[in-house]
Amino acid sequence: GMGNNQVFRVKVHMDKTTAGEHAFRFEHPTQPGQQTGGWMTKAVEKPLSAGFGNILEVQARAEGKGPAPEPIKKAAAGKAQGAKVYTMDEVEKHDKEDDVWIVVNNKVYDCSEYLELHPGGVDSIVINAGADATEDFVAIHSMKATKMLEKFYIGDLDIGSAKAASQTTKMATQDRFDDKGNPIALDPKLKVSLALQSKTFLSRDSFLLDFALQSPRHVLGLPTGKHMFL
Secondary structure, three states, rough: OOOOOOOOOOEEEEEEOOOOEEEEEEOOOHHHHHHOOOOOOOOEEEEEEEEHHHHHHHHHHOOHHHHOOOOOOOOOOOOOOOOOOOOOOHHHEEEEOOOEEEEEEEEEEEOHHHHHHHHOOOOHOOOOOOOOHHHHHHHOOOOHHHHHHHHEEEEEEHHHHHHHHHHHHHHOOOOOOOOOOOOOOOOOOOOOOOOOEEEEEEEEOOEEEEEOOOOOOEEOOOOOOOOOOO
16 A cells, blocks of 8 residues: 555654653654545645655655645546446456456546556556556555546446445455366455464464465465465
8 A cells, every 4th residue: 555655755753752751753654545644744745756856855845844835736526527427337347457447536447558557567457457446546646647547537437336336246256266176265356254263472473373265175366476465
């Protein structure tokens, strides 16, 4: 999330505890997802382009040492006049590497032509193909990236269909199988519930968690070079 971008810099503050002792407080530029907070406030927008110089400029504004940024005009809320409306079912069909649609703030974008140009690589877009990518996109992208996305806008999302889809598919998925016929435990787009079998303490601040897959026949199914989020 917020640690995977080029404007990530932790600020260090000197504070005092309630007992009067000196202490360091570390502040991130943003909070996870769409939570408020962090040293990069609304009045101190993210830089329009990546780079160390821009990071310093933003940090200077956060500390009151630099000029205020120009106000950024936000797109008007609501559906664009004459825009095509897609259901979530239609969006979900475009979930392949050569056919990638995503949803950001209830707007539908066809990113198929942009994959090879994406600085973050193909996988970071494909993993959200056919799904709502709002949280991931907003958390790590600058205003420049938001403007670039407009080129791939193709229509608006039917809000009602999105709510219905989230209620029925958020935690459910059909079994997928490997080349040996074993069911695969992980799904690249959906959350999977796994039972915690044991917790072994290794040291004062380290422990080993042992999770059980859905059945003895299941294999984890984590591709080489990929990682999973617990």
